[in-house]
Structures are given as C-alpha cells and as structure tokens.
Amino acid sequence: xxxxxxxANPLYADLKKQAGEPRLRRKDGVAILDGAHLLGAALxxxxxxxxxxxxxxxIDSPEIAALIARLPERAVMILPDALANALSTVETPTGLVxxxxxxTPAQTVGAAILLDGVQDPGNVGTMLRTAxxxxxxxxxxxxxxxxxxxxxxxxxxxxxxxxxxxHEHADLAALIAADPARVLATDLQATRSLYDVALPxxxxxxxxxxxxxxxxxxxxxxxxxxxxxxxxxxxxxxxAASAAVCLFEWVRQQxxxx
Numbered sequence: 001x002x003x004x005x006x007x008a009n010p011l012y013a014d015l016k017k018q019a020g021e022p023r024l025r026r027k028d029g030v031a032i033l034d035g036a037h038l039l040g041a042a043l044x045x046x047x048x049x050x051x052x053x054x055x056x057x058x059i060d061s062p063e064i065a066a067l068i069a070r071l072p073e074r075a076v077m078i079l080p081d082a083l084a085n086a087l088s089t090v091e092t093p094t095g096l097v098x099x100x101x102x103x104t105p106a107q108t109v110g111a112a113i114l115l116d117g118v119q120d121p122g123n124v125g126t127m128l129r130t131a132x133x134x135x136x137x138x139x140x141x142x143x144x145x146x147x148x149x150x151x152x153x154x155x156x157x158x159x160x161x162x163x164x165x166x167h168e169h170a171d172l173a174a175l176i177a178a179d180p181a182r183v184l185a186t187d188l189q190a191t192r193s194l195y196d197v198a199l200p201x202x203x204x205x206x207x208x209x210x211x212x213x214x215x216x217x218x219x220x221x222x223x224x225x226x227x228x229x230x231x232x233x234x235x236x237x238x239x240a241a242s243a244a245v246c247l248f249e250w251v252r253q254q255x256x257x258x
Contacts, residue, residue: 001068001076007083015051015077015099019087022150029102031149031161035094036063041159043070047100053077055084055095064096089151102149105165108138110202111250114183116172116218117144117209118239124148125156126240127207132160134247135254136205140170144209176206176221185214185222186242194226199250207239 004012018025019032033039039049052075058064059078068076085093113131118124124146128139141148148157148166176183184199185206206222208214219225228237228245237245 001073001078003078004083005080007086011051011077012053012079012083015053015097016087018099019089019097019151022147025149026147030099031102031154032089032151033098033100033154034089034096034151035155036061036067036096038154038159039067039096039098042098042100042162043067045159045162047103047162049075049098049100051075051077051099053079053084053087053097055079055081055093057081058084058095067096090155105138105167108165110137112136112138112140112204113243113247114140114170114172114175114204114206115145115208116142116206116214117212118207119144119146120210121146121150121152122156123210123238123240125153125158125160127243128153128157128160128164128166130240130244130247131205132157132163134251136164136247138165138167140167140172140175142172143169172206172218173221175204176218179204180221181223183222184224184226184246185219186228186246187214187219187225188227188236190225190227192226194228194246194249197224197226199224199253201254203250205243205246205250207243210239 018028018030033042052071054064056078084095087097113127113136131139146153148161148168154161182200182202183204183206228242
C-alpha cells in the first residue's frame with residue numbers, strides 16, 4: 001500500500017482530474033466508483049480496480065479492510081482524509097474511491113433496454129438497475145443519453161452497470177429496423193394496453209427523453225406500440241417509472257409462461 005500525503009503526487013493528481021472531468025474519463029476509458037457498495041459490486045462481477053484510494057480514518061473499517069484484502073497492495077493508496085474527501089463525487093464523502101476500466105460490452109442477444117435521449121443520469125442509472133433486476137442482458141443508449149458510467153448514474157444503478165452489456169452511442173434506428181417485431185414502445189395514443197400484449201422473451205424495450213419522449217420515427221418503427229393504463233389524473237409517468245411497469249409486466253408474463 002502506498003501512503004500519499006501530497007496533492008502533488010502524480011498518481012493522486014491524475015485520479016483527482018479523472019474524478020472531476022467527464023471528458024478525461026471518457027478519453028481514458030475509466031469510471032470512478034465512490035463507496036464500498038459499488039466497489040464490492042464491481043469485484044463480485046469480476047471487475048477489479050487498478051487504483052483504490054482510501055481515507056486514513058476508514059482503513060480500520062471491517063467492510064473496507066475486507067475490500068482492500070481482495071486487491072494487490074500496489075493498487076491501494078492511503079490518503080489523509082482531506083485529500084481523500086477531495087476525490088469524492090458525492091456530497092458526503094465515503095472515504096473510498098476506486099478507478100476501473102470501463103468494460104467492452106459483449107455482443108449480446110436476448111432482452112434489452114433501449115434509451116433514446118434519456119438525459120438525467122439518475123434516470124439512466126435507475127432504469128439500468130430496473131433492467132438488471134428484471135433479468136435483461138443488455139442496454140443500448142443513444143448518443144443523446146446521459147453517460148451510463150457517470151458517478152451519478154453509477155450511484156443510481158447500484159451495480160447494474162457491472163452485470164449488463166452496455167452499448168453507448170448506439171444506433172437505435174438501425175437496431176430497431178433489424179427486428180422491429182420485438183421492439184416495444186410506450187405511446188399515449190396507442191390503442192393497445194400493455195397488459196393485453198404478449199411480450200416476446202427477447203423483447204427490446206424502447207424509452208425516450210424525459211420531456212419530449214420518443215421521436216415519431218422511432219415510435220412508428222417499433223412493432224409493439226402500447227399504452228400504460230393510467231386511471232388517475234396524472235398525464236404521464238416518469239420515464240423510469242414507465243420502464244419499471246413495462247419490464248415487470250414482461251417478468252410476470254415470462255414467469256406465467258413457464
């Protein structure tokens with residue numbers, strides 16, 4: 001383990017820049033994990049950080065000590081609390097920040113979630129978490145969507161990013177055109193209810209921007225256009241809530257069919 005006491009240390013300086021600069025993270029192909037839960041989830045998925053920074057006051061925590069023990073000593077950097085806190089991507093520093101390389105997504109088949117222009121990273125992370133919980137295998141995000149590996153999306157995803165094959169900057173129009181019959185889009189004007197449609201085992205669930213929704217060309221291209229019944233007085237659902245309703249109706253149907 002390295003004990004670093006100066007912000008001028010090159011290893012520390014590079015990590016601090018990456019923690020604070022999204023463009024640099026994208027260029028370097030890395031993600032910053034803040035907190036023991038995310039690090040533990042990454043390790044369980046077989047993703048080991050190349051660098052772990054821990055505050056001096058936290059190294060005796062049993063949870064953190066157990067995580068440190070799973071890494072080679074050369075990957076661990078012990079910092080004064082002030083330096084560790086300066087790395088944090090959250091309002092209340094956790095005392096633990098790790099850096100991982102963003103994995104290259106595998107070529108995937110099966111059920112997937114498709115996000116077009118979902119701009120809030122909290123929504124993106126929540127939808128990835130829902131997709132992982134429902135048993136989907138992949139996520140495809142358009143260029144206009146928030147980054148799946150941003151600190152806020154990672155916190156909302158609670159480890160979902162480590163178990164899904166995540167394809168960013170995806171060409172959703174081409175993906176839909178390749179197999180439109182398996183693509184589901186919600187549409188307030190659709191005549192069929194979600195609950196009246198048989199959802200395929202390898203369904204691709206398409207969701208759009210928080211305010212504008214899906215562009216007409218993507219909605220029209222989807223083979224399954226459905227509405228979510230809303231007997232109450234709200235005009236619409238949050239996009240993450242819509243995803244949860246659709247994905248767990250799919251789960252219900254898959255379990256019923258067994």
